[in-house]
Amino acid sequence: MIYLDQAATSFPKPTEVVEAVASSLRNIPGSPGRSAHKGAIEASRLLFEAREKIAAFIGAPDSSRIIFTSGATESLNLVLQGLLKKGDRVFATGMEHNAVARVLEQLKKERGLEVIYLPCDQEGFLILEEYEKALRQKPPKIFCLNLVSNVTGTVQPFHEIITLKEETLLLVDAAQAIGHLPLDVGALPIDFLAFSGHKGLFGPPGTGVLYLREGLETDLRPLKFGGTGSRSESLKQPNFLPDRFECGTPNLPGIVGLAAGVDFIEKIGLMRIHRHETALADIFLEKIRQHPKIKIYGPRDRVKATAIVSVNIEGLSPSEVARRLNEEFKIAVRPGLHCAPLAHQTIGTFPQGTVRFSFGYFNRLTEAERAAEALLSIAEKK
Numbered sequence: 001m002i003y004l005d006q007a008a009t010s011f012p013k014p015t016e017v018v019e020a021v022a023s024s025l026r027n028i029p030g031s032p033g034r035s036a037h038k039g040a041i042e043a044s045r046l047l048f049e050a051r052e053k054i055a056a057f058i059g060a061p062d063s064s065r066i067i068f069t070s071g072a073t074e075s076l077n078l079v080l081q082g083l084l085k086k087g088d089r090v091f092a093t094g095m096e097h098n099a100v101a102r103v104l105e106q107l108k109k110e111r112g113l114e115v116i117y118l119p120c121d122q123e124g125f126l127i128l129e130e131y132e133k134a135l136r137q138k139p140p141k142i143f144c145l146n147l148v149s150n151v152t153g154t155v156q157p158f159h160e161i162i163t164l165k166e167e168t169l170l171l172v173d174a175a176q177a178i179g180h181l182p183l184d185v186g187a188l189p190i191d192f193l194a195f196s197g198h199k200g201l202f203g204p205p206g207t208g209v210l211y212l213r214e215g216l217e218t219d220l221r222p223l224k225f226g227g228t229g230s231r232s233e234s235l236k237q238p239n240f241l242p243d244r245f246e247c248g249t250p251n252l253p254g255i256v257g258l259a260a261g262v263d264f265i266e267k268i269g270l271m272r273i274h275r276h277e278t279a280l281a282d283i284f285l286e287k288i289r290q291h292p293k294i295k296i297y298g299p300r301d302r303v304k305a306t307a308i309v310s311v312n313i314e315g316l317s318p319s320e321v322a323r324r325l326n327e328e329f330k331i332a333v334r335p336g337l338h339c340a341p342l343a344h345q346t347i348g349t350f351p352q353g354t355v356r357f358s359f360g361y362f363n364r365l366t367e368a369e370r371a372a373e374a375l376l377s378i379a380e381k382k
């Protein structure tokens with residue numbers, strides 16, 4: 001099978017990741033922070049090391065600000081549910097994933113938020129004049145920014161966006177950015193960074209992270225309450241980090257796998273990974289670009305995109321194209337709305353969606369070529 005659904009979850013995972021998960025399951029008897037025996041101490045050490053590694057990877061000055069979650073969805077929920085109060089004004093983009101949009105819509109019903117989806121153009125870029133206009137009317141409490149679209153790979157003009165930010169808190173959904181583009185929260189005015197561990201970081205499914213800037217924890221209500229292994233005499237949730245936001249037995253095998261994924265990226269080099277992935281997308285696009293029946297979405301200037309490509313074949317539904325790619329060519333892609341109906345409304349593909357090809361580090365050049373040939377053949381036979 002040619003796996004081109006890397007934006008859903010990366011596959012295969014590096015051997016180092018598989019081995020780290022297996023080794024944790026095989027060799028670590030105990031739960032981090034829960035006991036004083038050798039196994040539990042080793043578990044705590046591994047958890048601490050993973051936190052430090054991820055903090056260093058994103059430039060966070062203090063590893064206690066790295067909160068482990070089950071994925072970007074939980075990280076985003078933690079911030080939005082924990083911070084927003086009755087009547088708060090919120091900005092989000094017209095490219096948001098449902099991991100943001102559904103939370104905002106739910107909170108709008110429950111807490112009467114004012115939610116403004118800032119318009120993006122057909123390539124998925126935020127229209128900066130519209131953003132400035134909305135800011136001038138009234139700045140929001142929080143701006144949810146989908147940094148890289150999971151539908152088109154569009155990378156938002158981040159530096160232009162942040163120069164306008166002022167007092168607004170910035171929540172960056174980096175689910176499709178992390179591991180593909182460099183991110184440095186120490187150098188950028190990012191207040192919250194939410195990402196998955198199982199996509200660009202090569203970690204196991206069910207892993208994710210929330211980074212939060214210093215000082216923001218006090219006003220952020222935890223999403224969960226429970227045992228942390230610390231201050232057990234108290235019935236109150238500890239207010240120090242990371243325990244304030246992490247409770248219950250942590251997913252140690254997942255977290256050590258995620259740390260091994262970060263090690264793998266550092267061994268290969270983030271920019272080398274980025275260059276390889278985008279070269280595959282370029283080869284694929286080069287081959288299909290001229291076909292009159294194939295429509296390509298997203299940035300025309302591919303320097304402003306990651307290795308995610310959305311297309312449609314005239315007269316065929318995305319699910320029919322994906323079915324034929326799977327059955328006739330053994331190529332795995334994702335059709336439909338990709339949990340991002342707003343993004344499809346923005347690019348003009350709602351409600352049918354698109355066929356999404358997403359390339360990763362382990363894909364080969366020949367796979368990108370074969371995917372293009374398969375798509376051309378379906379377009380011809382139609």
Ligand SMILES: Cc1ncc(COP(=O)(O)O)c(C=O)c1O
Binds near residue numbers: 195
């Ligand atoms: C842009 C974006 N945000 C959030 C998510 C949710 O990530 P997870 O499923 O890891 O919670 C995804 C997953 O596809 C995504 O692409």
